[in-house]
Amino acid sequence: MGGAASCIDDAFRRHGAEALATLIRLVGDFDLAEEGLQEAFAAAAVAWANAPPDNPRAWLIAVGRRRALDQLRRKVSARARHERLAVEAEIDRQAAPVEPNEAEVAFGDDDLLRLIFTCCHPALALEAQVALTLRTVCSLPTTAVARAFLVTEETMAQRLVRAKAKIRAAGIPYRTPPRELLDERVRGVLAVIYLVFTEAYAGDPRQSLAAEAIGLARRLDALLPGRGPERSGQARSDVPGLLALMLLHDARRPARYDAAGDLVLLEDQDRGLWDRAMIAEGLALVEPALKAATPPSAYAVQAAIAALHAQAPTPQATDWRQIEGLYAVLLRLSPSPVIELNHAAALAMVDGPAAALPRVEALAARGTLDGYDVLPAVRADLLRRLGRRDEASAAYRDALRLARHNPERRFFRRRLAELEGRSG
Amino acid sequence: MQYLLLIYSAESDDQNQDAATLMADYGAFTQGIIQNGNFKSADRLKPVNTATTVRVRDGKTLTTDGPFAETREQLGGYYLVEAKDLDEAVGIAAKVPTAKHGSIEVRPVWSM
Numbered sequence: 207m208g209g210a211a212s213c214i215d216d217a218f219r220r221h222g223a224e225a226l227a228t229l230i231r232l233v234g235d236f237d238l239a240e241e242g243l244q245e246a247f248a249a250a251a252v253a254w255a256n257a258p259p260d261n262p263r264a265w266l267i268a269v270g271r272r273r274a275l276d277q278l279r280r281k282v283s284a285r286a287r288h289e290r291l292a293v294e295a296e297i298d299r300q301a302a303p304v305e306p307n308e309a310e311v312a313f314g315d316d317d318l319l320r321l322i323f324t325c326c327h328p329a330l331a332l333e334a335q336v337a338l339t340l341r342t343v344c345s346l347p348t349t350a351v352a353r354a355f356l357v358t359e360e361t362m363a364q365r366l367v368r369a370k371a372k373i374r375a376a377g378i379p380y381r382t383p384p385r386e387l388l389d390e391r392v393r394g395v396l397a398v399i400y401l402v403f404t405e406a407y408a409g410d411p412r413q414s415l416a417a418e419a420i421g422l423a424r425r426l427d428a429l430l431p432g433r434g435p436e437r438s439g440q441a442r443s444d445v446p447g448l449l450a451l452m453l454l455h456d457a458r459r460p461a462r463y464d465a466a467g468d469l470v471l472l473e474d475q476d477r478g479l480w481d482r483a484m485i486a487e488g489l490a491l492v493e494p495a496l497k498a499a500t501p502p503s504a505y506a507v508q509a510a511i512a513a514l515h516a517q518a519p520t521p522q523a524t525d526w527r528q529i530e531g532l533y534a535v536l537l538r539l540s541p542s543p544v545i546e547l548n549h550a551a552a553l554a555m556v557d558g559p560a561a562a563l564p565r566v567e568a569l570a571a572r573g574t575l576d577g578y579d580v581l582p583a584v585r586a587d588l589l590r591r592l593g594r595r596d597e598a599s600a601a602y603r604d605a606l607r608l609a610r611h612n613p614e615r616r617f618f619r620r621r622l623a624e625l626e627g628r629s630g
Numbered sequence: 631m632q633y634l635l636l637i638y639s640a641e642s643d644d645q646n647q648d649a650a651t652l653m654a655d656y657g658a659f660t661q662g663i664i665q666n667g668n669f670k671s672a673d674r675l676k677p678v679n680t681a682t683t684v685r686v687r688d689g690k691t692l693t694t695d696g697p698f699a700e701t702r703e704q705l706g707g708y709y710l711v712e713a714k715d716l717d718e719a720v721g722i723a724a725k726v727p728t729a730k731h732g733s734i735e736v737r738p739v740w741s742m
Contacts, residue, residue: 329716376738377631379715387717 210254213262214247221263222345227317228267230324231380233274236342236370242274249273318343319382319429322422326395327378334369335398341366344418354405354415356610389440392430396448396505399423403452416456423449443499446491447506453488454512457481469617473521485516504540507532526555543574551584559588579608583618590625599625632670632739633719634710638703639732641677647731655727663711668722670710678704703732710739 222243229239246269250262259265325338333355340351352362372378383391403419427445461475470476492513495506511532518524533549546569554562566585575581586601599622606618644652663669678697685692697704706728713719716736723734 327716329720376736377633377713377715377719379717383717 210251210258213254213258214250217250217258217262217266218247218345221266223321223343224318225263225266225270226342226345227321229270229274230321231317232267232271233278234380235274236373238274238277239270240342241277242270242272245273245277246270316382316429318425320380322395322426322429323382323391324373324378324380326391326398327373328391328394329376329378330369330372332397332401334365334372335394336401337362337365338369339398339422340402340415340418343422346415346418389438392426392441392444395426396423396444399426400448400452400505403455414459416452416459420449420452420456423452439499440503443495443503443506446498447495447503447509450488450491450495450509451505451512453484453491454509454516457484457488457516463613467613467616468620469613471617472515477519480516489513489516501539504536507536507539511536524555526552530556543569543572544578544580547575547581547584554588554591559591563588563592577608579605579610579614579618582608586621590621595625631713631715631719632710632741633713633716633722634708634737634739635719635723635726636705636735636737637707637709637726637728637732638735639706639728640702641704641706643731644706644728652727659725659727660709662725663709663722668711668713668718670712672707672709674707675705706732 225246226239226243229242230236233239233242243266246266249269250266253259254262322339322343325342326335330338337351337355340346340354341348348363348366349359352359355362357365382388399419399422402415402422405415423445427449430441430445457480458472458475460481461477461479462470464470488509492506492509496502496510498506511529514525514529514532530549530552533545533552537545537549547566550562550565550569553565563585566581566588569575570581570585582601582604586598586605589595589598589601602618602622602625606615606622609615609618660669660672681695681697683694683697685694709722709726711719711722713722716738719736719738723729723736726734728734
């Protein structure tokens, strides 16, 4: 029995998303496919007790499809007889070729790509795209998705129901977009992946979704048609650029928090804890991603910045001059107040805190970053380095008020205690 | 599936367009979707100052001047189109001439 259970767990991890992706195509409905797959896994607990099938994925697809069609029959039996006959004829027509071998033939990686593009369709709200991707492509339970985004399970469940209802009602197609739409849609998928990553990165490191985000980017890179020159320069810069960016940031995760779970700043991190294998994989992607398109993708430029940090053996050896230059490039590519803030922080490392402070204050005055804890945190740090302790304390208090996660809150409290200790 | 493309724009923005060019663009667009088999029907509406709003409350009919809510963008017309999915409908909506200065709401139609 233990053998069957671990075999089923393994099949769920390895084939859950692929089987779901194929079932959605075969039965034409997300909910029906999910119900069918759930029943197939329940049936597997019994059927696989003696001997698991040679091809678990094909088995799951074949049984899942049969169960989904049974579900559909039960639903239509509640309807009027003349309607029922028409729908049942359609079900019988669909149900005819359900044999494991044929289901296997019907499966392609294409289904997973279809699922990714459908979940990340721009007609869905971004938060719905993220939720649907984590639930279906990453096979995360609804509770885990809800926890990651700090909402209740009920709220997340409703968000998923509404998203699936819109896919059905609005006629969002289940397909990989045609060439003329591909670049735009790939950018949409990348935005979802990056959001998963940044939420995960800022949140509790023990419940990290970073691995899910990195896995998604790897899959997208592997599945997208035409990895060579026939893929557009944009996609050849964007996809590996984002993958490299996430790898280079996540490589630092073992050093980002101390034993107590407190945040450790880049300059104070034990660089020996950084994941060298991830850094090597990320570094190898950066150059080609930068060169694949002119101008390069913003993700690739951000990856290049992360690469400079990763390559510095000590904080003092960091090439801040080049980092400052890359932020200036990034600011031209995709102007945003957050990048302006990062640029100012890099400038402080090159020309000193006094040169950067006016830029940060001007940003604060514009008000576009109100509510973002990093702005007062950067300002506080510059003031602290300039010896303006009272103003620094006040700014750390602003940051503390706005911080969304506990490690950040503890860090700001620590800095406050240091400042107040010294001034007393 | 059938989709209703609702054409919204600020009437002040419409007045800034070259009327002859806009009419020609609409003519070409409509011909195009007729030839592609997407066209079901379409109408242009008279300006919003000709609108009357009707509500029935407690059995009494209330008739008032103008639209219910004062929004900057007003409904100026519509196309009813046949499209195989939302992507095709969005592709058609993007070619409606007013999309360049107004906005097009794409709504699936209940099939009976």
